[in-house]
Each structure stands twice: as C-alpha cells, then as structure tokens.
Amino acid sequence: MKKLLTLVLVACMLLGVASVSVAEGADLKYAVILKTTNSDFWRTMYDGVAAYAEANGIKVDMYAAQSDTDYEGQLSILESCINSGEYAGIALAPCNGVNLISGVKKANEAGIVVWNIDEKLNPEEMASQGAVCVGFDSSDNVQIGHMGGEYLSSLLEEGAEVAVIEGLAGNQSSEDRAAGAKAAFEESKMALIGAKSCDWDRQIAMDTAATWIEQFPNLxxxxxxxxxxxxxAIQAVINAGKVGQIYVCGTDGDGDAIASVAEGNLTATVAQDPAQIGIVGLQGLIAAVADPAAYPASANPEKTPVAAILVNAENAAGMVK
Structure with a gap:
C-alpha cells in the first residue's frame, strides 16, 4: 500500500461534465484508488487520469493496490484516505465486488462522496451494509464478451468447438465477459467444450489451453x-503449431496483445479505453460533489457506459505503441 502520486495544481479550466467548472471546486481535493498498476490497462488508466488532472488544474491523489488480489491492502488505502480528512470525494476501482464496501460505508458516514469505477460494487451487499455511491462507470462487460465471441464465431463454421478462459471465480467483470461470449457462441450455434477460471494468470491460461488443445483436436x-x-492461450497455440487453425481473442487492448494481433498470432482483442474510464469517473465525482442533487446516492447507481472497440488484423498495426 502506498501513495503513488500527488497532483496539486491551480489552473482554472472548464471540466466539461454536467457544466461543472474546475474553479467551482478549486480548493477541493480528490482521491482516485485503482485496482493495481501491474498491467497495461491499469497503468494506462493511472496515467490518463493523472494527465487529465494536470491539464485541468484538479487536485488529485492517485493510489493503487499492490495487485488485483490485494483486497485488504486496497481497503487499507481507502480507510487511510477517509481518516486523513483531505478528500471531498473518492473514485475507486475495487479489486472485486465486495472488498471495499465496508470502506465505502465509512466514507458515507464521513460525508465523502464516492464514485465507483470499472468493477461494480455488489448492489445486494452494498444495500445490506447500508453503503451508497453517487455513480458508476465502466465498459459494458457483457457486451465486451459478446463482441469477442461474436467475432470469433464469424470466422468459424456452425458447430465449431470453442472454449472460454475466465478470470477469478466470483469476479463480476470476468463473469459478465464470459456470459457475453457464451451467449454469442450459443447464438451462432458454436459447440462450447469448456470454460475455466484461470485467475487472470497467464501461465494457468497457457496450461489450460494446452490441455484443451490435446483433449479436443477439433478446437x-x-x-x-x-x-x-x-x-x-496463444502461446499454447503457437507451441502446438496451430496458429491460424485455433483463433484466440483477448480483452482489454493491452500493448503486447495488440502487437501480437499485428504480428498475426493473437486473433483479436476487445479494447477498452482505460484512460477514458478513469477520466469519466473523476469527472462524475467532481460533478457530484458540486451538485449532489443531480447525482443521488444509491447502493446500485446508474451506469455511465464507456465504449470498447474490436482490434483485429485490419486495425491493429495502427494501434501498436
């Protein structure tokens, strides 16, 4: 657990969300707590929010957990932010749907406005603990999974054998993406031979894919x-000598994945816009602090969607960093 960055700036520029200007909250300070910075996705979100804050004269402290399974560490960050008394609002991307709910409740009791980013806090558990947020923004994870499954299906004949590699069991983003992909496969009359949680782990996914390739020669x-x-997964395909015979689609639009698509290995990735997801969260938080009546707090706040795009052989080269 550590503070990653403090941005304290004084320029007054228009924020552009709900007609709220930075000047209206010039003396206010905000915290943004991310899941981690251990992947391209989260580093891009971190850098995007930091750059946006600097460009718009917003006082922001940026934090992140040590890893996306550092549940207690992330909660400690949130509690420290609350206890500091420094922040008018906190935008947070929880490690899972429940690990920060007790902290959100404490923030509510302290009069600190909370906005939920990316991974949705579980509405039932939020209600059970009496915790509320003023907003939530994310990509539509069901749609993301559906985009990936639909694209893969478009490359295949009806009845082709397909599989889904999921993230951490119980993680809402993973469950939603997997559900979207499975729905797309079903709609296209594909034959789903397996779905397995691989804990967001590259090695576990490679081993799982290798096992499937051996067990299901028509995958x-x-x-x-x-x-x-x-x-x-694509490394397992490469090792089996089946590039071009087994298609693999990822999710997030990480730099190495886009490069792999451009090189002709990975088939596609559904690219989220992590910088924009973080920025929309900060914008919403500031707007809610300035005009609470326009952002009623709820255990299940309305979602502000952020669009995703499919990266494949047609557009990957232009997106390689």
Missing part, C-alpha cells in the same frame, strides 16, 4: 476474459 477458438490470459 477452433478460445475467448479469454483478459489479455494476459489470451497471451498465455
């Missing part, structure tokens, strides 16, 4: 719920 496609696991 034609694998959808993966993030790009780290997709890179593991």
């Amino acid at each position: 034609k496609a694998i959808y993966c719920c993030n790009d780290g696991m997709a890179m593991g």
Whole structure:
C-alpha cells in the first residue's frame, strides 16, 4: 500500500461534465484508488487520469493496490484516505465486488462522496451494509464478451468447438465477459467444450489451453476474459503449431496483445479505453460533489457506459505503441 502520486495544481479550466467548472471546486481535493498498476490497462488508466488532472488544474491523489488480489491492502488505502480528512470525494476501482464496501460505508458516514469505477460494487451487499455511491462507470462487460465471441464465431463454421478462459471465480467483470461470449457462441450455434477460471494468470491460461488443445483436436477458438490470459492461450497455440487453425481473442487492448494481433498470432482483442474510464469517473465525482442533487446516492447507481472497440488484423498495426 502506498501513495503513488500527488497532483496539486491551480489552473482554472472548464471540466466539461454536467457544466461543472474546475474553479467551482478549486480548493477541493480528490482521491482516485485503482485496482493495481501491474498491467497495461491499469497503468494506462493511472496515467490518463493523472494527465487529465494536470491539464485541468484538479487536485488529485492517485493510489493503487499492490495487485488485483490485494483486497485488504486496497481497503487499507481507502480507510487511510477517509481518516486523513483531505478528500471531498473518492473514485475507486475495487479489486472485486465486495472488498471495499465496508470502506465505502465509512466514507458515507464521513460525508465523502464516492464514485465507483470499472468493477461494480455488489448492489445486494452494498444495500445490506447500508453503503451508497453517487455513480458508476465502466465498459459494458457483457457486451465486451459478446463482441469477442461474436467475432470469433464469424470466422468459424456452425458447430465449431470453442472454449472460454475466465478470470477469478466470483469476479463480476470476468463473469459478465464470459456470459457475453457464451451467449454469442450459443447464438451462432458454436459447440462450447469448456470454460475455466484461470485467475487472470497467464501461465494457468497457457496450461489450460494446452490441455484443451490435446483433449479436443477439433478446437477452433478460445475467448479469454483478459489479455494476459489470451497471451498465455496463444502461446499454447503457437507451441502446438496451430496458429491460424485455433483463433484466440483477448480483452482489454493491452500493448503486447495488440502487437501480437499485428504480428498475426493473437486473433483479436476487445479494447477498452482505460484512460477514458478513469477520466469519466473523476469527472462524475467532481460533478457530484458540486451538485449532489443531480447525482443521488444509491447502493446500485446508474451506469455511465464507456465504449470498447474490436482490434483485429485490419486495425491493429495502427494501434501498436
């Protein structure tokens, strides 16, 4: 657990969300707590929010857990932010749907506005603990999974054997993406031969894909719920000498995944816009602090969607960093 960055700036520029200007909250300070910075996705979100804050004169402290399974560490960060008394609002991307709920409740009791980013806090548990947020923004994870499954299906004949590599069991983003991919496969009349949680781990995904390739010689496609696991799966395909015979689609649009698509290995990745997801969260938080009546707090706040795009052989080269 550590503070990563403090941005304290004084320029007054228009924020552009709900007609709220930075000047209206010039003396206010905000915290943004991310899941981790251990992947391209989260580093891009971190850098994007930091750059946006600097460009717009917003006082922001940026934090992140040590890993996406550092549940207690992330909660400690949140509690420290609350206890500091420094922040008018906190935007947070929880490690899972429940690990920060007790902290959100404490923030509510302290009069600190809370906005939920990316991974949705579980509405039932939020209600049970009496915790509320003023907003939530994310990509539509069901749609993301559906985009990946639909694209893979478009490359295959009806009845082709397909599989899904999922993230951590119980993680809402993983469950939603997997559900979307499975729905797309079913709609296209694909034959789902397996779905397995691989804990967001590249090695586990590679081993799982290798086992499937051996057990199901007619396997034609694998959808993966993030790009780290997709890179593991495509390595198993490469090792089996089946590039071009087994298609693999990842999720997130990480730099190494996009490069792999451009090189002709990975078939596709559904790219989220992590910088924009973080920025929309900060914008919403500031707007809610300035105009609470326009952002009623709820255990199940309305979602502000952020669009995703499919990266394949047609557009990957132009997106390689």
